Amino acid sequence: MNREWIPRPQAVRQIWPFVATFCVMVLVTFPTTEGIVSRWLKLDESYSHGFLLAAVSLFLTARAARIHPVKAGFYPFWLVPLAACFIVYWLGGLIRLQALQQLVMVPMLLSTFAVLMGWRQIRWFLVPLGLLFLTVPVWDFLSWTLQLITVSVNQFLLGFANIEFEVEGVFVYLIGVGTFEVAHGCSGLRYLLVGQALVLIYGEMYLSRLRSRVTLFCLGVAFALVANWIRVFVIIYMGYETNMQSSLIDDHENFGWWVFAGTLVPLYFLARLMEKRDDESVSSQGIDIEREGIASGHDMTAVAVIAALGLATWLALPDKHGNIASEPEGYVIDLRERYAPVFGSGLDGWRPDILNPDRVYVQTMFDRQQARSGQGLGMTFYLGTFTYEYQRNRAELIQYSNRLYDRDFWIPEGFFDVENSLNIPVQGVTLKHRVSGQRVHLGYSYFVQGQWETDQWRAKLAQVGGFFSGRDDASLLISAVACDGCAVAVTLAQFIESTFPVILEQIDQEVVQPGR
Structure with a gap:
């Protein structure tokens, strides 16, 4: 049987609108796309299947295009969901909520191709392209x-x-x-994502x-x-x-x-x-071009409209480059009247792992007053402040790379509330070293655009409410103490009451005031 080959000029004519619009999407969403791909490169996380699944998505897309040949046209109705996706993506950039931008990536891609193909053609590509949603790092919320x-x-x-x-x-x-x-x-998240991908692929290839x-x-x-x-x-x-x-x-x-x-x-x-x-006897389906609005053959118009919407969104996005300083600036915090520094940036081998902050203050210290009275012998404190002047790709307060402790060496032993006279919600946690058995006690809180939170996801959502406060900054304030037989909650509360006001004053002077 002779196989029909599409002449090369005709093939280019059919493919170029999709390639052109895909390039527009990459341009508009490049920082977000880069952040997603960087998660794929972390082989010990839940999204290490990203490259493989992207390749499978491409294969299934080509397979669907071969079984159900498509022809580019212009279907204006689908500009409505596409414009909505662009607005949501722009809003995510405006309020510094990268998760919102990541969430809308795949719907944006499907809407873009729907403008060129209409429903009767795009429906064959819902699963092949929808598989990409399983590679987007928004599933951590589960x-x-x-x-x-x-x-x-x-x-x-x-x-x-x-x-x-x-x-x-x-x-x-x-x-x-x-x-x-x-x-x-x-949690089983990685098994859930891989399991969903496998059954979707099987269903696409073998179930009718x-x-x-x-x-x-x-x-x-x-x-x-x-x-x-x-x-x-x-x-x-x-x-x-x-x-x-x-x-x-x-x-x-x-x-x-x-x-x-x-x-x-x-x-x-x-x-x-x-x-x-x-x-098994599936009726053969030839080329089924949907006639809605302007018929096929106006693909150049469709590409031009999509490019115009994408360019407008790209120009409206704030801080598109998301510059990250090679070294964070330091806070100038003077606590010498009460505390004296101790050499080192950690506490008994513990320290938090925070990626790409704009400003940092880290100090291990002891209480002069307690040392003079002989009450604070063997008691060491840690004070850390990590501030992002504004949140962007690879420089967000709440991200997977930011961890309060290394899980390979420390295990949480108990949680408690640190009540204090400042009325700041502070979450306390006792960590135990897996090998030495050494214990350190932490008290931490997230200060996101003027709002205090102790839960990561609430801190993430605080970025939305913070947009109306006129602030962009987000900080992690963390205190810690290593002591034997001390009243941990009371000791941390006293330490927080004497240090957090000084830190907040510095945040206001160095981060908030210059932007006003």
Whole structure:
């Protein structure tokens, strides 16, 4: 059978509108796209599948274009959702909320191509292009909920294992054995994303009925969650049986993927049954060009309109380059009247890991007054302030790279509130070193555009409300103490009451006032 080949000039004619509009999207969203790709490069995170899934998306898109040939035209109705996407993207840049910009990336791409193809053609590309949504790092918002669900399920399972335990938040305390933290990496987010991708790909390639695709997708989500629950339960159980000596505790990542692979066996058995049940005689569909508004053949007009909207959005975006200083500036904070510095930028081996702040103050110190009276012997304080004058790509207060402690060396042992006379909400946490057993006690709070928060996601959302306050700055204020037998909450409160007002005065002078 002879295969028909599209002449090269004709092929270029059909492809160039899509290439041109895609380049416009890259130009408009480049800082956001760069931030997404940088997450793909972190192989130990939940989005390391990004490059592979992008390649699969490209393959499925080409496959859909071969099965359902398309012809570029101009369908003005789809300018409405495209303009809405541009407005949301611009608003995200205006209020310094990168997550909002990332959230609208894939809808923006689909709306752009819908302007060129209309519904009858773009519908074949919803799954191939929609797969890219699973690579966008906005799914972290589900992590905390997934952690709590995992703890609840394991609390139920451990009840049948005759194990003495207590649960507090995301911590499982095995009485007389040790403590497990169901941390971000134990939420099952990465299994959920990969599981969704696999069933969507299978459904796109082998299933013909929408009901079968939806059923397989729901099964894929369920099996991915179950795989993580089994993984966490086995690790906790083996830790209990071996008195925390099991190799699974240190190598739980590889074990998790083996469990996940095991759950794929029954999943794809069910998928095969659905495939056989689907009608295999799918009526052949030729070129089906939708006639709505201005008919196909006006692709140059469509590209021009899309480019004009994109250029207007790009010009309206504030701080498009998002410059990051090579070295942060320092605050000039004088606490010598009460405190004396101690050499070092950490406290007993602990220090926070904060990426690309604009201004920093970090100091370890001791209390002169307590030292003179002999009451503060063996008590050391830490004071840190990390400020972003405005938030942008790779320089945000709430981002995955910013961590209060290194999870490889420190484990939270308990949480508490630090009540103080300043009426500042401060979250307290006691950290224990995994090897030495040394303890440090932290008290921290986020100061985002004039609003105090102790929860990361509330601090993220505070960027929206802060837009109306006329401020762009965001800071992490963190205090810490290492002591033996002291009243931790009271000691931290006194330290905060004597230091935070000085820091806030400096933030107002160095960050807020110059911008007014």
